[in-house]
Amino acid sequence: MARCGVGMRSRSAACRFWVVGLLAAVALSGCVRGRDDGHGKAHAASTHRDASPSRLIITGSSTLAPLVAEIARRFEQLHPDVRIEVQTGGSSRGIRDVSTGAADIAMVSRDLDESERDLTAIPIARDGVCLLIHKNNPVTSLTDEQVIGIYTGKIRHWEEVGGLPQPIVVVSKAAGRATLEVFCQYFRLREDQIRADIIIGDNQEGLKAVANHTGAIGYVSLGAAEYEAQRGLPIKLLPSRGVPATTDRLADGSFPISRTLNLVTRGEPSGWASRFISYCCSEHVHDLVEAFFFVPVVR
């Protein structure tokens, strides 16, 4: 009997907890929504800008954002009276924000097209993607058609492209990764045409997967692959259209699987935007560019 009574009491107490907890949760989630839902930042930020003129808002590509954020931190240390906000949301969002004036600078990880003539693009770095196989794989090069065949599942054995009699283990990247985008764009593949055996997240996992399987083929950021290969990881970087996969070839623009990472403004940049962009192009940030496995653009 007594036990029953205790049970009832604790139940009503528990009930009270939940009601109060629910109220708290509603209030808290209200806060979260009010603050930001991840995509509406630029509009809130643009009102800030009016209040304080030395504030730069940069939005766009998630490939560039980490690098630009690091550069911005350094720039802010040099110029304490300017605040830089870096937000992601994709290249298209960057272009939209710059066109509407919601952002001062857009980060765009592709070249501008015809309809975007009113904008100015300044390249700050190049990003390359190279194919890699295991070091013990005797294959030394693959044509673009062979790569497409392998990645769409039409070529399944290394013998078919002049290698050893073993199955090909296709390593690809998870959706949303910039490397996957560059790869698909260059080989004119759609993401859903790729038949992968192993899907990996970052470059390190890709390098590891290829180093662990003699039959594997993968693609990662060229800078990262070159760095690891020099440090003795058993991988081989494949040339593309006869051009060896090296950061030098990427820097001089001859390596084909690459893209330019741009900062974009409406019209010619001026004021702080102009100063920040020249800083991004200067030698002071080359160490940061290389730390993100990009290649600095030398003008």
Added chain:
Amino acid sequence: MIWWKRSSSSLLSVRGCRRFVDRLLGGAGLLSALLGASLVIWMLGFVLVESWPALQQIGPLRFLTDTAWYPTLGRFGMWPMVVATVVVTIGSVVVTTPVALGSAVYLRFYAPPVLAGLYRRVLWVLAGVPSVVYGWWGITALVPMIGRFSPFGFGHSLLAGVLVLSIMTLPLAALTVDTALGAVPRDYLAAAAALGLGRRAVAWQVAVPLAWRGVLAGVLLQTARAIGETMAVLMVCGNVVQLPVSLFAPVRLLTANIALEMGYATQLHRSALFVSGLWLLVLAAVLVWAAQRLERECT
């Protein structure tokens, strides 16, 4: 106690003081309970709010009916990941439970005390090893080993996931079962022995059935950990979104899906990842419900 007796002359003030302390402790308890409850509800609310755009624009049904997961191309089939999560979890429970039960029974009834103490300490250490370490071991030792037997030529697979999870959850499960067996009153065991039952009968027919609830708790604890595990399965499962057709086929689990794509997902893709989180919550809820049903039927 002595202090309480000595100061009984000022009974009233002591009572007042005790009441005050009681209230203070009660208040602190209420506050921490509230905090706990509201955090859980906040998180639930957050996941719901974040996944709302996807549920609204894509529709909850399409997460089940879409044939594939290409979020950037507008295809959101999540069913294979749900199935893979359930299969890997059940697989690890099926592997772990008998081993945990066996090792706990050995510890309690067969092992010499010195060895039992040592073994228990080893289990505690193993239970505290971070999952990324198990993942690392899995990818460097287990995956290549499976690769040698696999008909596909590589080891990233459902089997690797099941084995890594089993090894991860085993120590905690064995310890919980061991504690449950230790809680069986000694009188019962002594009585059983006095009735002439052998060690095997005492262990398996008296102690284990009596400790059944504790055993169940151990199994559920490991199931919950297995469902929530991310890093290890991300590293060894291969992450290809497909129904688990073979033990050697790569699969992607819901947790790995979030971890793989979170950093790079924007807009609807990001929201769809929160739907993965929602699925995990549903699975956890089903687990709790099943546990309660089981417990009621057992008692």
